[in-house]
Amino acid sequence: MAYLSIALELVALLLIVATLLPLIPTNLGVIRSLDFPRLQIAVALAANCVGLLAISRxxxxxxxxxxxxxxxALQASYILPFTRLTAPQAKGAGLCRPDDRISLLVLNVLQSNRNYGAALDLIATKAPDLVLLLETDAGWHAAMAPLRAHYPHRVEHPQDNTYGLLFYSRLPLRDPTIRFLLQEDVPSLRTTVVLPSGEPVTFYGLHPRPPHPGHSSAPRDAELVVVAREVAKTKDSTIVAGDLNDVAWSHTNRLFQNISGLLDPRQGRGLFSTFHAQYPFARWPLDHIFFSEHFLLSDMQRLNDVGSDHFPIWVDLCRAPHAPAQQVAPEASEQDHRDAEKAIEAVR
Structure with a gap:
């Protein structure tokens, strides 16, 4: 029992350190990566605490x-806003005119995944207005050719470095642009989508590089800040979507929301964890769809596995004139603006 007690004490120390390290303001990937498994660390803390007290007092x-x-308690404070125990940040839509609706499916396909048919079948079943596919190489580009018959507007930028993207739209696009905001091999998309009502919606499709041991979070953080500042300047109807390689509760995601003023439909509804599809014990919310206060949420779903390491995420939105009066958009503090500037400076 003494050896077991010592082992549990060592595990306790590791879990406590893993909880405290992300409080350090640093871009080190090994520390920033600890933002991801907060739920797993919380469960391990609870189990280890019970086990330790059961054998030693x-x-x-x-x-x-x-x-x-x-x-x-600290870990729970990060996770709690993304449960049904809190009020939703993005309010639900009631009746919505068809001309004001817009639906979007986001899927990181996993470049090495060759189950093209599963992705095509899912898209055909959900029939979203917009489809954003990430990690798409030449093979995925060729396999998605059937979508062109149903999605006359598209932006296709396949790459073989896991950062290619394909974007398909039933709705007209204006000025679609592939941009390389911070890294010359990591593209992002900016375009205007025109709703059937004629209202323009600015759409951003993102997939920044993730932090991991040996790789700084600075490029990811700065890319999110750059886009957030653009959104804040326009005040237009906006959707930002993609595999952000960041969890919903991170400081970077909160900073992105506060600077941009965009809403997170996860808040008050659930984690909707999209990664890792094959490991239920190691999942967290990496794929995101944020939108401006001009929209109400009709529906949000995490869809079935299609062979990728990510689950697809799907939303149905309603652009409503009364939506801004029903919702409180996040606002940036002076500290947020200072943190945003630091994030930009870190990559200069």
């Missing part, structure tokens, strides 16, 4: 138990 065990409870 000495001073060390009790001290670690208190520290683990505090760490668990």
């Amino acid at each position: 000495d001073g060390t065990a009790l001290t670690l138990a208190v520290a683990m409870v505090a760490a668990l």
Whole structure:
């Protein structure tokens, strides 16, 4: 029992350190990566605390138990807004005129995944107005050719470095542009989508590089800030979507929302964890769809596995004149603007 107690105490220390390290303001990938598994760390903290107290009640065990409870509370504070225990940030839509609706499917296909038929079948079943496919190489570009019959407007930019993108739209596009905001091999999309009502919607499709041990989070963070600042300047109807390689509860995502003023439909509804599709015990919300206060949420779903390491995410939105009066858009503080400037400076 003594050896087991020591083992649980060591695990407790590791979990507490893993909880505290992300509080450090740094771009180090090894630390920023700890933002991702907050739910998993929270579960491990609870289990380890119960296990330790079950076999030992000495001073060390009790001290670690208190520290683990505090760490668990900290982790829960990040996760709680993305549960049904809080009020939704984006309000639900009631009746919506067909001309004001817009639906979007986002899928990181996993470049090495060759189950093209599953992706095509899913798109045919959901029939979204917009389709954003990420990690698409020449093989995916060729395989998605059948979509062109149903999506007359498209932007196709396949690449073989896992950062290619394909965008298909039933709705007319204005000025579609592939941009390389910070890295010459990481494209993003900016375009205007015209609703059947004639209202323009600015759409951004993003897939920045993820942080990981040995790779800084700075390019990802800065790319999100650059787009957030653009959105804040326009005040137009806007949708930002993609695999952001960042979790919903991270400081970077909160900063993005505060600077841009966009709403997160996950808040108050659930995690909708999209990665990793094959490992239920290691999932977190990486794929996002943010939108401006001009929209209400008709529906949001995490769709079935299509062979990728990501699940597809799907939303149905309603652009409503009364929507801004029903919702409170995030606002940036002076500290947010300082943090945004630091994020830009980090890559200069």
